Amino acid sequence: MLKIPLRIYAIFFSLLLIAIVAILYRASPTAALLYFRPQAILEESMTDVQAWRFDKEGRLIQAVEMQSWLHYKDQTTSQMISPRLKMYHLDGSLWNISAKTGESFQTQIHGKLEKLKLSQDVIVLRTTQENQKAWELKTQHLLFLAQNPQAMTDDAVVVNGPGMKIHATGLRADLEKHTLEFLKDVRTDYATPQA
Numbered sequence: 512m513l514k515i516p517l518r519i520y521a522i523f524f525s526l527l528l529i530a531i532v533a534i535l536y537r538a539s540p541t542a543a544l545l546y547f548r549p550q551a552i553l554e555e556s557m558t559d560v561q562a563w564r565f566d567k568e569g570r571l572i573q574a575v576e577m578q579s580w581l582h583y584k585d586q587t588t589s590q591m592i593s594p595r596l597k598m599y600h601l602d603g604s605l606w607n608i609s610a611k612t613g614e615s616f617q618t619q620i621h622g623k624l625e626k627l628k629l630s631q632d633v634i635v636l637r638t639t640q641e642n643q644k645a646w647e648l649k650t651q652h653l654l655f656l657a658q659n660p661q662a663m664t665d666d667a668v669v670v671n672g673p674g675m676k677i678h679a680t681g682l683r684a685d686l687e688k689h690t691l692e693f694l695k696d697v698r699t700d701y702a703t704p705q706a
Contacts, residue, residue, distance in 0.1 A: 603640025
């Protein structure tokens with residue numbers, strides 16, 4: 512009879528476990544999030560989530576959609592799959608922010624959203640009142656602060672705007688004032704005007 516050392520069994524089962532987790536994540540990111548939090552107790556879960564926020568005059572100012580939302584007992588954070596945030600500005604412009612995953616933070620459990628950390632293929636698209644694409648930003652991580660709408664990252668960013676493309680590392684954005692500050696390694700490419 513062939514004797515296999517215990518170490519080989521341990522390596523085999525570790526690889527098998529990694530393969531199962533990879534298959535779970537590919538099949539369902541929600542299932543993978545549940546798998547990776549065995550010590551936490553799932554308190555609430557929703558799928559195909561839609562929520563709207565209005566100002567004092569009843570105007571729509573934010574809309575949030577996501578494939579799934581998970582909240583664990585006694586936590587001030589919630590996990591999101593495929594979050595999409597729309598911010599409607601008074602000048603008629605629209606901010607569309609999306610990512611593969613997200614994590615929301617509230618100081619109080621079930622409190623108002625304070626910040627949103629987006630990860631994996633983050634895209635921010637700003638359109639004008641005439642529904643024309645003003646610019647698009649792409650990065651891998653973005654922190655969004657809800658109270659005074661700001662966004663920030665220390666990761667590489669690429670911004671495509673009318674006639675230009677900007678590459679940089681890190682940014683700070685004020686979404687109310689429509690301003691962007693690139694932190695370092697900024698390179699701008701301009702399109703040559705057609706004669």
